[in-house]
Amino acid sequence: SAVISQKPSRDICQRGTSLTIQCQVDSQVTMMFWYRQQPGQSLTLIATANQGSEATYESGFVIDKFPISRPNLTFSTLTVSNLSPEDSSIYLCSVEWSANTGELFFGEGSRLTVL
Amino acid sequence: AQSVAQPEDQVNVAEGNPLTVKCTYSVSGNPYLFWYVQYPNRGLQFLLKYITGDNLVKGSYGFEAEFNKSQTSFHLKKPSALVSDSALYFCAVRDMMRLTGGGNKLTFGTGTQLKVEL
Numbered sequence: 001s002a003v004i005s006q007k008p009s010r011d012i013c014q015r016g017t018s019l020t021i022q023c024q025v026d027s028q029v030t031m032m033f034w035y036r037q038q039p040g041q042s043l044t045l046i047a048t049a050n051q052g053s054e055a056t057y058e059s060g061f062v063i064d065k066f067p068i069s070r071p072n073l074t075f076s077t078l079t080v081s082n083l084s085p086e087d088s089s090i091y092l093c094s095v096e097w098s099a100n101t102g103e104l105f106f107g108e109g110s111r112l113t114v115l
Numbered sequence: 116a117q118s119v120a121q122p123e124d125q126v127n128v129a130e131g132n133p134l135t136v137k138c139t140y141s142v143s144g145n146p147y148l149f150w151y152v153q154y155p156n157r158g159l160q161f162l163l164k165y166i167t168g169d170n171l172v173k174g175s176y177g178f179e180a181e182f183n184k185s186q187t188s189f190h191l192k193k194p195s196a197l198v199s200d201s202a203l204y205f206c207a208v209r210d211m212m213r214l215t216g217g218g219n220k221l222t223f224g225t226g227t228q229l230k231v232e233l
Contacts, residue, residue, distance in 0.1 A: 004158075006158075041225070042205065042223045042225045043159075043205070043223045045220050092158055094159075103149065103161060104161075104221055106151075106158040106159040106160075107158050109157070109158045111156075
């Protein structure tokens with residue numbers, strides 16, 4: 001299994017600012033995923049981040065709002081830009097440990113509150 | 116498109132009694148099915164998965180799940196619930212036919228809050 005570290009674990013931000021969330025994995029992985037979990041709701045995939053290429057965004061999510069970096073096989077960042085209270089959520093990083101199993105491992109999440 | 120349904124927002128069980136958390140799915144191909152658990156203020160922890168083979172799969176903490184292709188279900192079960200099992204449980208599906216390329220996302224259900232009481 002993979003050990004996934006996310007920073008920050010929680011933050012409170014002002015409207016209009018941006019927050020960058022870091023995800024560090026203890027092993028090299030090909031695919032990394034960013035999910036959003038809004039209060040009381042399920043997880044929604046924001047984008048898939050592969051090293052060396054642009055992230056692939058799901059419907060309803062755009063690069064200007066959620067820019068993603070994937071500089072190497074163990075690290076990724078998600079930025080949530082121009083924050084509004086509606087962005088208050090838990091943001092989760094996950095990795096695919098084995099392409100043959102389809103199983104994902106998740107970080108502890110980053111809880112964002114926008115005032 | 117793939118989807119997952121968890122028909123119960125909350126399940127209440129007395130400690131020591133068996134528990135079942137329901138999940139049904141829809142995919143165009145054969146499914147990879149998963150159960151994850153989320154404790155308060157924590158990320159998701161993997162419980163178990165079904166890929167192929169025996170329809171009854173066993174996972175962490177004494178949980179098991181039964182894959183039923185005809186009913187497109189993958190219900191989570193435990194013979195004897197513990198208070199410490201109280202958490203939010205998510206069922207998820209990936210379409211095996213789309214595991215590579217651009218369609219390999221994991222789709223989650225809405226979650227079921229399990230409450231085990233003394």
